[in-house]
Amino acid sequence: MPVLLETKKITRCFGNFKAVDSIDLTIEAGEIFALLGPNGAGKSTLIKMLTTLLPPTSGDAYIDGYSITTQPNKVRRIIGYVPQMLSVDGSLTGYENLFLFAKLYDIPSKEARKRAKESIEFMELQQSANKLVRTYSGGMIRRLEIAQSMLHVPRILFLDEPTTGLDPIGVKMVWEHILNLKKKYNTTILLTTHIMEEADKLCNRVALLSRGNLVVADTPENLKNSIGKKEATLEDVFIHYTSESLANENSFRDVMRQRKTENRIQ
C-alpha cells in the first residue's frame, strides 16, 4: 500500500513544554490507525498540526505528498476533520449543515444538494434531516459530523475521540458507520481514542503516545504479543507502555474539556 501520511520529526512546543516531540509516523492508504495515550500525551496537538490548525515548531508532515507547512490549502482539500468538541451548528438543520458546508469545498450547488442528501441517507439520518441539530441525540450529532467531513470525499479523515460521551448504542452505531465509510470509499482514517476496545475492533494499526513521544506503533495483535503476558489486552499494552505517565493525575484543563464535550453531547 502506498504511504498517505508521513510525519518527519514533527515537533510542537508551547513555551518550554514539548507537547509533541520529534515524531516520525507513517500511515498507509486505506488504513484505520489509532493514536492512543493518556491525556496530555500530545494526540490532539498532533492532529491539530496534521489538520493545518497549528503550525509545527519544527519538522513537517506530508499528506498525499503535500506539506502541511508549505501547502496547507492543498492539504485542506484532501482531509476531513471531526474535532473532539461539537462541530455542527445546533441552530441549523442537519441538511443545512451538510449542504452549506459542501459549498466551502467548491462543490457546485446542485452537486452539494445531491451529496448532502446521499450522506444523510448513508448515516441513516433521513427522519431528522430537516430538524434543528440541537434536537439531535449525541450519536446522531456524531454521525452528522462525520457525514459533514466526508462530503468532499477526503483521502484521509481525522476523528478526535469520536465516541467520547456517547451511550453504548451511540458508540456502536458510530463504529458501524466508520467501518462502512472505509468499505465504501476506502478512506484512510486516523482516530484518537481512550477506549481500547475501539482501537482493537476498528484499527489496523495503533500508535501509543506518551509525553509527546511515540512509544510504539504496530498492529493490535503484535502489540498484545509484545508485552510477554498471556491473553494480553490492549489495556495491558497501554498500561505496560504508559504506566509512568498514568501516575500523574489528569490536569484540570483536560478534565474540564472532557466534561464539557460530554455535557454538550448528552
Next chain:
Amino acid sequence: MNIIFSFIRKTLVVAELEIRKILHDPTEIFTRAVQPALWILIFGRVFEKMHPISGSVNYIDFMTPGILAQSVLFVSIFYGIAIIWERDLGLTHKFLATPTPRTALVLGKAISAGVRCLPLAVIIYLIAVLLGVHVKWGVLNIIAVLIMVILGSIFFSTFSLIIACIVKTRERFMGIGQLLTMPLFFASNAIYPIEIMPQWLKIISKINPLTYIINATRTLMIADAPPTFLPGDFAIVIAASALFVFIAGSLYKRVIV
C-alpha cells in the same frame, strides 16, 4: 478570476449560514429594537426641550439617524463573542480545516451582522414616521442608507472579531466591549453636532468611522440635513472595513491556539 469567484461564493456561504440561523429564530431582532426606540422616544423627546442644536433641522430629526448608527454600533460591537462561543464548541476548528480563505470567513460573518441590523433600520424608519420626522423618501436614498447600515455593521463587527481573536475569553471580551461602546458613541455626532464639542473631542470624532457613517445616514435620511461629501463618507467606511477584514483574517487562527 476563479480565486475571486470562489472567494465571493464562500463569503456568501458563510453569510448564508448565519442568516439561516436568524431565520430559524428571529426573536433577537425584535428585542434589539427596544433600545433605539427608547433613545428616540425618551431621550430625544426630553433633550429636544433644551434646544441643543440650531439651524433648520429640529432635534428629533437630527438624532434619529444618529440613533440608527448607534444601534448598528451596539449590535455589532458584541458580535465577536460569537467566535469565542464557536471556538469553545469546536465549530471554528472545523471551518479553519476547510479550504476557505480566512478573510472570507470574517467577511461572511460581518455581512451577516449587517443583515441582522437591517430590521433595526426598518423599525427606526417606522418610529421616524410616527414622530413626524422629516424623512427623505427617495428609493435610492433608502437603499443607500441600508447599504451604509450594512457597511457600518461590517466595520464594527470586524473590529469586534479582532478584539475576540486577541483577548480570547468571554469575560475579557465583554469588559473591552463595554469599554469601547460609549467612547465611540460619545466621540461622534450621533446626538450632538461636532461644532459644539471641545477641540480635543473634535479631533477624536474626525478619526471615528461612526462620524462618517452618521454623516452619510443623516444626509441621505433627513430632509434639509446639512450636506456632506457622500463618496468620501462611503470611501472612508469601505477602506476602514477592508483594512479590518484583512487584519481579522490574519488573526482569525489565533483564537483556537
